[in-house]
Amino acid sequence: MTDSAFLTALELVIGLDADLLAIVGLSLKISLTAVAIAALLAFPMGAALALFRFPGRAPLIVALNALMGLPPVVAGLAVYLLLSRAGPLGSLGLLFTPTAMVVAQVILVLPILAALTRQKVEELHGEYAEQLASIGVSRLRRIPTLLWDARLSLITVVLAGFGRASAEVGAVMIVGGNIDGVTRVMTTAIVLETSKGNLPLALGLGIVLLALVGAINALAHLLGEATRRQLG
């Protein structure tokens, strides 16, 4: 079985199967968009959480950390109810579209990015705080400074978010509907092939997904190493 799965994976990749390419493309597009949007929101959020002391900060951090474990299917259900015609945003007609999948994944990824960003920025601020105070850098001004200087660790943070986004199936299945050619992504295709009993194809798709995530991680690692070597 495993042999034929590898063969299937190999065939899929070598044959550049058009359906597969479309599915892979959509998976990447959705997860990368979701991670990019989440990062745009989470970086300043996490940094502000690291730098500012305000009432309710501790519960907020605990909540964020807890949300890191939010089951994808719950996020999916929430977005489903939100975007459903009968729901508050139903008139947008976004259910069963890639946009809905992006929204669900943003919700899944945002807490991870924000919580990890807070940790990384707080760590770095421990090192920088006196120097920045001495130069006269305001708290607000420290946000972009620390985010930029933490960029190497933030690459890892983004990868963690991307890993969660590209691996989850519960949310995209519910809000996307696994519609052939429209909202079918790697993970929902794997579920579908599994339920057809076509296990070699399902596993083959899994191997392709793994290879893809691996390649992106390797790329980010090389980028990080190059920057590290350059910046010390």
Next chain:
Amino acid sequence: MTTYPGSTPANALLSRALLIAGLSLAATSAQAEDRFITLASTTSTQNSGLFDAIIPSFTEDSGIDVRVVAVGTGQAFEIARRGDADSLLVHDTAGEEAFVADGYATERADVMYNDFVLIGPTEDPAGIRDAGSAAEALNLIAEHEAPFASRGDDSGTNRAELRLWESAGVEPGGDWYRELGSGMGATLNTAAGMGAYVMSDRATWVAFDNRQDLELLFEGDEVLFNQYGSLKLSPERHPELKHDLADEWHDWLLSEAGQQAIGDFEVKGQQLFFPNADSE
């Protein structure tokens, strides 16, 4: 983000990447403006490959694409009830009639049928192979307390299965009766893994590839009849739906062309769905 020394090149790169991602996503949604309907249907129709076979001919005739969201019948009803699908094709006649009675749909029509079959391990520990009826087969399974995998997901198949147990006079329960809460394919995978009996629609079974020791053990009782129906959803409940396009699909399914396409669909040389629309 404020610009500060040293930050610009990478930031510019990031924002450019975001822009590209956003644009290409927008492009996807723009294409979605084309003529299409969302059809809530069952896993059995999708997993067997029926839609892949018939939708292209409908699209060719009408210029309307049909986007299938395949879920259990219970969930399909819920999706339609909330107004998230334009059309509904399921297999639970009693449920469908109730759906019409409740005012969520204006019309229901028979489209096609196939049948349920009883699947089990080759050695057939309960001996249902020679049972005289479906009720007898289920009684044998219960007597032997042989493992039985139930969908347990309120799908059309699940509802049909529960009705069969009831008419067989057995209240299933105990260790041997396992409610999986899964789709048809996933349930077959699990049944294959634990050597359990399972009731499946014929289409999913024929198209299913991971049979291991499972084989078809009992078929042919008329209580195993499995009717599929198409519903026209109510414009009053959900005026925003694409009722015109959905009606075209509904009518095509019942038309000669649609019925022909359904009858022509075969897997492994076997016809899986039998068109039976009223041709009045």
Next chain:
Amino acid sequence: MTHLTLSVPATAPRLRFDHVSYAPRGQTLLGPLSLNLDGHRRTLVMGPNGAGKSLLMRLAHGLLQPTSGRLVWEGSAPRQAMVFQRPVLLRRSALANLEYALAVQRVPRRQRLERAREALARFGLEALARRPARVLSGGEQQRLALARAWLLSPEVLFLDEPTSALDPAAIRAVEAAIDDFHHQGVRIVMTSHDLHQARRLADEVILLHHGRLVEQSPAATFFDAPVTTEGHAFVHGELLD
């Protein structure tokens, strides 16, 4: 340098410690301490490890708030800068580190590059402008930190053990830079545990021990005839208990 107005002020800034204590969580680490930092001098704060030298610098620079007592600048607080034992440089080029300090001070963008380059040249770093600050040697990093301090146009410069991790050549460069600051009219307050360095640089010595002021004397007095027995012992390289 032309942009920096570092003329010797008519009155040197004067900082008064008035019964200042620093006791986080009830544990007294410094004080109570009363002393004056005044005159256009180079003051060396000395004492064994744990005497409270760094705390005194941080209190004076405003990085820490005293638990009790007051620190009072006569007149308004002067412009200050501080150089740390291990400089914290941003993960970007040497030049960008300096431009950042100028940006923080709201120096107009078009002036930043020129002034940053001048500061690099002043501290002998012009060849390293584009090098990432974090890969510079310890001595180069400390000079970059001094260049950054220079751009803040300080009237008082605090230095906390600025040479303790450096080799002799780098120490010489840093000490020359400190002299340069002083000649430009900057008040120097610096900690060191190195008696020889203190002899080279100090106009005045403050000796701390167990968080308390032991002696504050002109350098000549301190090194030749310390007033206190602890001062005497310290100058002669004996361990203080």
